[in-house]
């Protein structure tokens with residue numbers, strides 16, 4: 001069985017005390033690849049170094065809307081250079097978030113558009129973070145003519161909101177949210193659209209049911225896999241094979257990268 005975590009902040013300091021044990025547990029069960037998204041220009045360098053040292057960890061580079069107040073116009077110029085020099089797997093995580101304070105909405109739109117254009121030019125997929133802004137995101141994707149797909153991370157929208165992303169070549173990220181009994185709409189959507197999903201933890205965020213209030217840990221992706229397998233009435237191995245194939249479709253750079261043993 002091969003499992004890919006398409007969104008995991010392995011470099012975040014909150015994970016440090018548990019990191020090696022959790023990764024060893026994950027590896028023993030077949031998790032061999034992690035996409036580690038970038039969030040601020042100040043942490044890109046340490047993220048790149050982290051991924052060089054950690055077998056199976058691959059970087060994406062981007063400016064996360066959650067840290068909107070930290071981003072500067074020159075960060076985008078540096079991002080363009082790093083995309084050429086460092087060849088990350090994706091641009092991310094980038095996006096639009098209407099739930100943050102301060103909102104800086106115009107700056108969010110501008111930064112997201114600029115990063116979509118860089119990804120389009122570089123031929124790279126994007127890792128999108130979208131909260132309460134699916135319409136605005138669709139408008140940006142259209143305006144940029146974005147054509148390289150990617151992942152809408154932690155998708156919790158409706159079938160109607162999912163559809164235009166899927167048409168544009170995106171997959172939807174699913175993680176700990178699925179383990180809550182109240183997530184019925186998500187359960188229905190995972191069942192109805194089996195070809196749409198890729199696995200993620202978003203560790204140390206998005207704890208699974210039963211672990212609220214604790215940092216989420218990378219090996220818990222295996223519990224998410226169990227839940228999906230149950231919904232699809234497949235064995236975990238069969239579900240993992242489907243999810244891994246779907247992840248490689250939207251992260252072609254991973255398919256080319258050699259798998260660590």
Ligand SMILES: [Zn+2]
Pocket residue numbers: 007009037093202
């Ligand atoms: Zn994230």
